[in-house]
Amino acid sequence: MDAEEYLGKSRLFRRLKNGPHGQLIELYIARVVKDGLARQGMWRCLNLVSGLLSWLSRRHRELNGFDERVLEQYLTYRAHKQSIQPGDRAALKRLLSLLRDTNVIPRAPLPPIPPEDQIFRKFAGYLRDERGLAPKSILRHLPVIRRFLREVCPAGAVDLGKIRQDDVVRYVERHVHDSSVASGKAMCTALRAFLRYLYYNGSNPLALAECVPSVRRWKLANLPTYLSAAQVQKVLDDCDRTTGLGRRDYAIVLMLARLGLRASEVATLTLDDIDWRSGTMLVRAKGRQQVRMPMPSDVGAAIVTYLRNDRPVSSCRRLFIRTLVPHVGFTSGCAITMIAQMALKRAGISGCAHQGAHIFRHSLATELLRSGATLSQIGQLLRHENHDTTRIYAKVDIAGLRTLGLPWPGGLQ
Known part of the structure; x- marks a missing residue:
């Protein structure tokens, strides 16, 4: 039974459509159909809206006063009467969005922006416009900078000019071993970029980027993890x-x-x-x-x-x-x-x-190498910009590496 056939037979839909909020119900069900809900999902949405309208009426409250706070109150009330399903809150939020789109209720006020987010927004603009970083690369800096600001600059922009070399070094020493070596290097990279930005825009008079300690990690030290063809x-x-x-x-x-x-x-x-x-x-x-x-x-x-x-x-x-x-x-x-x-x-x-997902990428490269493909061909297939990235797969070609080994001076052991 498709949506149109179900709605034609639904007494609940006809009752709501002929009620005081009939036009709103038609708009709401059109959005539900557009979202692709099945028959059971449509019935659940209509049942929730019907219950909400009755609940508001019994409390002599108007629909134009509906907001997130009232939504949670109604769900709490409904939870005492019957079970709440995972999609119930989404169904009511869909109604809330429709009421705002049709100007029945005002738009929700924007939440205040935390001090560290205000700083990061400007920093993100610097990374995008001056450094040319992609949005995904910019977002990777966010957790590091947010934690750094909360620990070192709790007052927000007021404290940016008070950051000193000892603050940076102590912060790195506290957190460099929180996770892997790669995460420690990424943390230091983000900190250097942020401290360069503070010096660039005059927020801090010191060029602190150079005082960020380096994390030692040998290139190509690890073997790539891979699966066999089987x-x-x-x-x-x-x-x-x-x-x-x-x-x-x-x-x-x-x-x-x-x-x-x-x-x-x-x-x-x-x-x-x-x-x-x-x-x-x-x-x-x-x-x-x-x-x-x-x-x-x-x-x-x-x-x-x-x-x-x-x-x-x-x-x-x-x-x-x-x-x-x-x-x-x-x-x-x-x-x-x-x-x-x-x-x-x-x-x-x-x-x-x-x-x-990445283990399949390593597995493909390893299998191609063992089948006779060159590192250049593998790098082209995997879209590597740096040849060193592809070179790590040479270490899994044990048979090929044996041909490069020199004979033991003392003979076979």
């Missing part, structure tokens, strides 16, 4: 391809395994990026690269199956979208990483340093 195939075989969700996740994992895409690259793929005539796809890679890559036949077949049978109807142009409403694309590569983690868990693969 393990990768087991991960793919254990994907549940009997359901729409499983077929979507299978197409995603297959793309990670065959093309070595990063999680963010999969998440940002759109329907327009695929050229079915040439069998290629446009990948928005790291460093603002746009690379057109060939699409293997099995990847193309998995995508076609997903598009024909399982992708929900949506105006969103992202290739892979959420199965739950609203049917929109993933906000970041984190969802792709979680899909990869679940696939590895289903296959019983554990004990790897990386348990996410």
Whole structure:
């Protein structure tokens, strides 16, 4: 039963439509239909709105006084009468958004911006305009700078000029070992950028960036974590391809395994990026690269199956979208990483340093190297800007490295 047929038979919808808020109910249900809710979801939304209107009427309160505070009061009241489902708050927030869009109630006042966020906004503008950093790179600085400001500058901008060398050194010494060596280096990089910004705009008279201690980490010291070809195939075989969700996740994992895409690259793929005539796809890679890559036949077949049978109807142009409403694309590569983690868990693969999407990238590079591909070819496929990034895979080619070993002076032992 589709939405139109259900609404035509629903007595609850007819009663609300013929009531004092009939026009609002029609607008609300139109938004619910647009979001792609199924019949049960529509009934739940109408039931919630009906209960809310009755609750307001019994308390002699008008709908134009509805806001987040009243929403929570109603949910608390409803929780004493019956169970609250996960989508109930979202259904009422949908009504709240509609009331504001139609000017029935005023817009919610903007919350006050914390002092550290005010500083970071200006710093983000400096990184974007003066340093040319991408938005994702700018956001990586946020946790470091927020913690630094809360510890060293609790009064906000007033304390920026009071930062001294000892404050910076002591802060790094306190937190450099909080996580991995790579996280410590990233923290110091963010601090240097922020201290350069303070000197650049005159907030601090001292050039403190040079006093940030260095974190020692040898380049190419670690071996890349990878799966064998048999393990990768087991991960793919254990994907549940009997359901729409499983077929979507299978197409995603297959793309990670065959093309070595990063999680963010999969998440940002759109329907327009695929050229079915040439069998290629446009990948928005790291460093603002746009690379057109060939699409293997099995990847193309998995995508076609997903598009024909399982992708929900949506105006969103992202290739892979959420199965739950609203049917929109993933906000970041984190969802792709979680899909990869679940696939590895289903296959019983554990004990790897990386348990996410990137392990398939390492596995592809390692398998290509053992099959005779050159480092230059692998770097081109993986879209590496630096040859040193690709060179780390040479360390997993044990057979090739044995040919470079010199004979032991004392003979065979």
